[in-house]
Amino acid sequence: MYHLLKGFHEYLTRKEEFSVIILGLDGAGKTTLLEKIKTLYNDTPGLSPDKIAPTVGQNMGKITLPSTILKFWDLGGQRGIRSIWHRYYDDCHAVVFVIDAEDRERLSEGWEVFDSVLSAPQILGVPLLLLANKQDSPQSLSVEEIRNDYEEWHRRKAESARRSFGEEIDSQHRSERIASLDVMGVSALEGTGVRAAIDWLFIRVQNSRRRDES
Numbered sequence: 725m726y727h728l729l730k731g732f733h734e735y736l737t738r739k740e741e742f743s744v745i746i747l748g749l750d751g752a753g754k755t756t757l758l759e760k761i762k763t764l765y766n767d768t769p770g771l772s773p774d775k776i777a778p779t780v781g782q783n784m785g786k787i788t789l790p791s792t793i794l795k796f797w798d799l800g801g802q803r804g805i806r807s808i809w810h811r812y813y814d815d816c817h818a819v820v821f822v823i824d825a826e827d828r829e830r831l832s833e834g835w836e837v838f839d840s841v842l843s844a845p846q847i848l849g850v851p852l853l854l855l856a857n858k859q860d861s862p863q864s865l866s867v868e869e870i871r872n873d874y875e876e877w878h879r880r881k882a883e884s885a886r887r888s889f890g891e892e893i894d895s896q897h898r899s900e901r902i903a904s905l906d907v908m909g910v911s912a913l914e915g916t917g918v919r920a921a922i923d924w925l926f927i928r929v930q931n932s933r934r935r936d937e938s
């Protein structure tokens with residue numbers, strides 16, 4: 725009887741775990757974001773920004789939400805480290821791509837990398853959230869400007885592919901993904917917008933196609 729009740733209690737209180745990968749160029753603010761998420765949701769605060777060094781490899785952090793655990797993988801964004809990102813694609817339930825909205829010089833490099841993430845076949849059906857970080861800075865582009873900048877960059881790229889090779893670069897799946905792309909503004913440093921991003925993830929992982937597969 726005890727085991728039966730224990731099993732029933734475990735069933736009622738069980739938490740489903742989802743993996744979220746955090747990608748973006750070096751310096752975009754991924755680790756600052758992860759540490760802020762830990763501070764906002766866990767009893768033990770995350771590292772303060774002055775203690776954060778560039779990531780060589782990965783950092784992991786977990787938060788507990790109602791009946792759900794979100795497990796974050798913050799991956800190093802330096803060029804040489806990006807080649808390991810794909811190893812995380814098969815097992816993730818959502819992707820967060822962080823763009824530094826303050827660094828106009830590196831936006832197109834960011835879009836190039838974002839575009840390759842967006843096209844990776846393993847994650848085509850996985851929820852993808854674009855975060856325009858560093859909204860606390862007056863030089864930062866707004867969410868709307870970031871979206872427009874990506875769309876403009878993408879239009880130019882598609883146009884040049886059409887001219888050079890006479891081909892369409894977008895599959896229908898990809899075009900739909902771009903059309904329905906969610907972009908949110910955050911300040912990983914100050915924490916603004918972070919809870920809204922977590923709410924988005926919480927809802928979207930529950931409906932993730934990959935969840936039905938597992």
Ligand SMILES: Nc1nc2c(ncn2[C@@H]2O[C@H](COP(=O)(O)OP(=O)(O)OP(=O)(O)O)[C@@H](O)[C@H]2O)c(=O)[nH]1
Pocket residue numbers: 748749750751752753754755756757773776777778779780799800801802857858859860861910911912913914
């Ligand atoms: N103003 C401002 N600066 C930020 C914000 N988020 C991160 N930074 C700064 O941006 C720099 C890089 O932050 P990291 O979190 O180390 O960036 P990262 O994306 O983890 O970089 P890699 O580990 O190299 O991939 C640091 O100086 C942060 O303090 C933000 O929201 N606002």
Ligand SMILES: [Mg+2]
Pocket residue numbers: 754755756777778779798799800801
């Ligand atoms: Mg980092």
